[in-house]
Each structure stands twice: as structure tokens, then as C-alpha cells.
Amino acid sequence: xxxxxxxxxxxxxxxxxxxxxxxxxxxxxxxxxxxxxxxxxxxxxxxxxxxxxxxxxxxxxxxxxxxxxxxxxxxxxxxxxxxxxxxxxxxxxxxxxxxxxxxxxxxxxxxxxxxxxxxxxxxxxxxxxxxxxxxxxxxxxxxxxxxxxxxxxxxxxxxxxxxxxxxxxxxxxxxxxxxxxxxxxxxxxxxxxxxxxxxxxx
Numbered sequence: 267x268x269x270x271x272x273x274x275x276x277x278x279x280x281x282x283x284x285x286x287x288x289x290x291x292x293x294x295x296x297x298x299x300x301x302x303x304x305x306x307x308x309x310x311x312x313x314x315x316x317x318x319x320x321x322x323x324x325x326x327x328x329x330x331x332x333x334x335x336x337x338x339x340x341x342x343x344x345x346x347x348x349x350x351x352x353x354x355x356x357x358x359x360x361x362x363x364x365x366x367x368x369x370x371x372x373x374x375x376x377x378x379x380x381x382x383x384x385x386x387x388x389x390x391x392x393x394x395x396x397x398x399x400x401x402x403x404x405x406x407x408x409x410x411x412x413x414x415x416x417x418x419x420x421x422x423x424x425x426x427x428x429x430x431x432x433x434x435x436x437x438x439x440x441x442x443x444x445x446x447x448x449x450x451x452x453x454x455x456x457x458x459x460x461x462x463x464x465x466x467x468x
Contacts, residue, residue: 324352333422334374341419361427376419378405392432403438406447413450425458
């Protein structure tokens with residue numbers, strides 16, 4: 267087949283266009299990565315103003331297990347060196363702060379970056395009350411899996427790092443709500459350390 271001069275010119279132009287497209291795609295990818303890094307830094311700075319890290323006189327650096335996302339439908343522990351308090355309430359606040367503030371990657375985030383732990387209390391029977399800001403409900407994607415992962419990451423992070431807790435109640439801005447974002451029931455309690463809870467019963 268004889269290639270005419272016009273065809274050669276067209277092929278050359280096509281090659282140049284493809285090369286430019288590839289370069290542009292690489293540049294776009296780099297810009298997206300930089301934007302994600304800037305957004306993460308902005309989130310961290312905003313969180314440090316709204317909910318600064320908690321430190322207490324009894325803090326000791328230990329290997330904590332924080333449960334972040336590990337795929338679309340589960341969470342998994344990540345070992346993290348954290349200064350944790352001997353006081354169960356403060357210790358709980360510290361691990362929940364780490365859960366929200368320091369996911370290893372954006373894809374592993376389980377709790378909205380703007381969610382703030384407003385209060386944390388432990389009742390005499392070992393029931394933990396975690397009171398989060400409205401962002402936990404309004405910014406968690408509505409869907410059974412995303413809501414289950416959010417609750418599981420909170421519950422398993424507490425259970426793995428604060429042995430005295432027996433069950434968990436999640437409040438939103440001081441109020442009991444029926445669901446997290448339309449699916450997962452928040453009207454009841456979530457079991458933590460079931461064996462410890464059974465041993466504590468008379």
C-alpha cells in the first residue's frame with residue numbers, strides 16, 4: 267500500500283497529538299496528587315484547631331491498634347505508636363482522635379475528616395458513650411457498607427485499646443439518633459470485649 271504525503275502528515279500529527287495527550291495525562295495525575303496532599307494538610311490543620319491532640323501526665327508510648335478501612339467492606343488493624351493515658355476516658359479519646367485524624371491513606375479513612383469527638387464518658391457498668399459532632403452523620407456516605415465500616419472502626423479501635431469497655435453507645439451532638447446516615451441502627455448498643463462484659467456480670 268502506498269502512503270501518500272497527506273497520509274504521512276496525518277499520521278505524524280496523530281502521533282504528536284497522542285504524545286501531547288500522554289504528557290497532559292501525567293501532568294493531570296501529578297496535579298491531582300498534589301491537590302490530595304494539600305487537602306489532607308488542610309484537614310489536619312483544621313482538626314488541630316478544632317480538636318487538638320490530647321495529652322495527660324500518665325501518657326506512655328505504646329503500640330496501639332487503630333482500625334482503618336481495608337477494602338470496600340471491612341476494617342483491619344494498623345499498628346501505630348501512640349502516647350496513651352492510663353485513664354480509660356482519656357485513652358479512649360486519644361485512640362479515637364488518631365482514628366479520625368491520621369488515616370494512613372485517604373482511601374483508608376472511615377470517619378469524615380470534619381467529625382469531632384465532642385465528649386466521651388464511661389458508665390460504672392463499662393458502657394462507653396461517644397458523642398460526635400453532626401459531621402459523623404451528615405458526611406458519612408449513606409449506605410449500609412460505609413455506615414457499618416464507620417461504626418466498626420470506632421468500636422474495634424476502642425475494644426482493642428481500652429480493655430475495660432464492655433459496650434458502646436454513639437450519640438450525635440448529644441442526642442440519640444435512629445441511624446447513622448439512614449441505615450445502621452444507632453438506637454441500641456454495640457458490644458465491646460464481650461468476654462470482659464460477661465465476667466463483670468454478677
